[in-house]
Amino acid sequence: MPLPQLDDIERAADRLAGYAVRTPLLRSDALDQLAGCQLFIKAECLQRTGSFKFRGSCNHMAQLPTEKVRQGVIAYSSGNHAQGVAQAARLFGGQATIVMPHDAPSVKRQGAEGDGAEIVGYHRNSEDREAIGTALSEERGLSLIRPYDDAWVIAGQGTVGLEAARQLRDLSLAADVAIAPCGGGGLIAGTSLALKAAFPDVDVFSAEPEGFDDTARSLVSGQREGNRPGAQSICDALLAPEPGEITFAINRTTLTGGVAVSDADAREAMRAAFRHLNIVVEPGGAVALAAVLGGKLEIRGKTVLVVVSGGNVDADLFAETLRTS
């Protein structure tokens, strides 16, 4: 499969028009002071289904033949891709089966169920979701929509970068630095493609949870590195075992590097977004903001684009996070 190009992202944007939300670029003087630079937050927590994932699944679904949509689709996902696929399926007249870990946040499970998806549970540490998904796909004749290693999905996620670039240009600005959360790498792959096309000198970074910094380490070694088994993080959306094949083929050419943040840093960023932007951000959605606020990048005085990728967090975890400052 050829790697997705800018052109694919532009066509994805056309397909998504009328479906996906053109999410706002938010900013705050107080956040700028904290970060020591000019920050623009691409708020994908305000996207349909509460995360950027809808963009990729919608772009995939729009290109599936009608009969395939009617036969049904299947996805394995920690929750946000699940909701994206479930809602895109409903909008296009199909039904989704979702292979989801038993410990997924209940808001994510409920979101997918609300769109009529059938949930098949699995154990995150002892079962192979990809194997379960592939087997079910063959057994039931369902089209598999992979969460990141899929050119259509990557092109859809790239519309985050395309939109943000246009929004910055509308303000007569260019991004010096951009950073986005990274699990399997689909968001940062598509987004970095679009941003490098708009701003050739921009430095783009991936942000990952500590213990799941496979992309950061792979960028250093030049080959795909896996995460050590047994690592834990509250960033449930970013626990992919290793970079995708397609995503890493892109990211190795577009990214300047990767940074990792602790769960405590992610929670601090969730509080900052609550306090200064009035948005609800889930732990995994907050890691890029966490990297910026935690001083992980050389950004003083620069124009910095930060993707906040999702906001699907259970009320208990959010309340606990607000109370542990």
Added chain:
Amino acid sequence: MPLPQLDDIERAADRLAGYAVRTPLLRSDALDQLAGCQLFIKAECLQRTGSFKFRGSCNHMAQLPTEKVRQGVIAYSSGNHAQGVAQAARLFGGQATIVMPHDAPSVKRQGAEGDGAEIVGYHRNSEDREAIGTALSEERGLSLIRPYDDAWVIAGQGTVGLEAARQLRDLSLAADVAIAPCGGGGLIAGTSLALKAAFPDVDVFSAEPEGFDDTARSLVSGQREGNRPGAQSICDALLAPEPGEITFAINRTTLTGGVAVSDADAREAMRAAFRHLNIVVEPGGAVALAAVLGGKLEIRGKTVLVVVSGGNVDADLFAETLRTS
């Protein structure tokens, strides 16, 4: 002083361009199901300073002579107008003095202080903020910016309605019903003017906390009615003692009626906005959404515009609200 007209709101929109955020119209299938209609949420919690109030203070500040701005401005406010005035003053090169109740949410106080405002505290139940503000204004030569009974402020707040009308038209929709939070009535006055001009058949309602439903009762009696002393509500932004003179002169002609909601209803709406929209809404900002979700209006099958007016809420209160469902 002549009442503000549509024309004043359109000119306010021009003045605010580049300062105020064009806040998004958010929606959610799940919320639509809960409400039984097609809901569009004008998310002013994403406005600069975290509430719509910036629009009015900025529109006033932009029309003040430079020398007046340099001499300084003063406002009395429960907190959101304070932050709006403080930030508008800073942006236009002046400094604000704010008369604010001792029990104002600390995020609101900190927000105003962060913009360099001097805070003068007063006791909400035993002191008259208007008298303190007027006295200080005269003593120090400061220009007083009233929170709602001011034509420039009302015209600025009206840009909420102007923008929302344009956003609905971009979707080829017209509002059948619109509802916004109401304290002194500036937001609903300006917004209803703009909405009635765009959609002559729209029914516009004010939403107030129980015990502070002065506008609803005034609309029924045809004259300005005050609130009974001693009433309490967590909706700190909406505790004005009676409708404004200018605001009521508008609202009696533009509003279909007013509804009141309980603190429990407001909290339920805060949780719904957290869950389905990923936005942070303060109690007073949530009363219009609360009215809609609580079945206070006949809206089945209609297109309904709901203004969420602010999101400045202390972390403890928000966490407590998430936990008491």
